[in-house]
Amino acid sequence: xxxxxxxxxxxxVPEGENLVLNCSFTDSAIYNLQWFRQDPGKGLTSLLLIQxxxxxxxxxxxxxxxxxxxxxxxxxxxxxQPGDSATYLCAxxxxxxxxxxxxxxxxxxxxx
Amino acid sequence: xxxxxxxxxxxxxxxxxxxxxxxxxxxxxxxTMFWYRQFPKQSLMLMATSxxxxxxxxxxxxxxxxxxxxxxxxxxxxxxxxxxxxxxxxFYICSASETGLxxxxxxxxxxxxxxxx
Numbered sequence: 001x002x003x004x005x006x007x008x009x010x011x012x013v014p015e016g017e018n019l020v021l022n023c024s025f026t027d028s029a030i031y032n033l034q035w036f037r038q039d040p041g042k043g044l045t046s047l048l049l050i051q052x053x054x055x056x057x058x059x060x061x062x063x064x065x066x067x068x069x070x071x072x073x074x075x076x077x078x079x080x081q082p083g084d085s086a087t088y089l090c091a092x093x094x095x096x097x098x099x100x101x102x103x104x105x106x107x108x109x110x111x112x
Numbered sequence: 113x114x115x116x117x118x119x120x121x122x123x124x125x126x127x128x129x130x131x132x133x134x135x136x137x138x139x140x141x142x143x144t145m146f147w148y149r150q151f152p153k154q155s156l157m158l159m160a161t162s163x164x165x166x167x168x169x170x171x172x173x174x175x176x177x178x179x180x181x182x183x184x185x186x187x188x189x190x191x192x193x194x195x196x197x198x199x200x201x202x203f204y205i206c207s208a209s210e211t212g213l214x215x216x217x218x219x220x221x222x223x224x225x226x227x228x229x
Contacts (some may be wrong), residue, residue: 049217
């Protein structure tokens, strides 16, 4: 069974710290992996998309890595800000036409 | 960038009412769109895959007669919750990616919060 797991479920850190969110998946034959941000009561905003042939993607203070052999991805957030507070979701796709499988998310809180 | 528009953003209605939610890809075409449901403090659960010009594919446990999906064009999919009851109250979100392009990200609508009284 293809599953996506995110640990921790919740994380609270002081402003300015660098942090890492973790995502693991059971089947390593992925097509791509995507990190999303969700604010309370809102839809999802795509942050980074990593294709199966890539090892990492960067956008501003965000860096996402992918290690298919170990079934893991990390989202690194540098110099965290209160505005980064949100739920971060990891999602895996196994083929171009397949559904996306979501992790349960990590609820991040940045303390001013 | 690609935008998915979802309407309405919020619906409050009486039990027994049927509610239609629209999902539009504004600047790209999508032969496939996805409908999700999200309960408070939980992740997204895929309900069904909407296919343009053909029947939707429903996930196990999702009643197709309860949640009617129509994907009549390459830019519009609709989800109708028929005879809605309080247990149908939830946050419904759709997503799409551009057809024909390799390895495109999924773009999500802003969601519809459905409250059945």
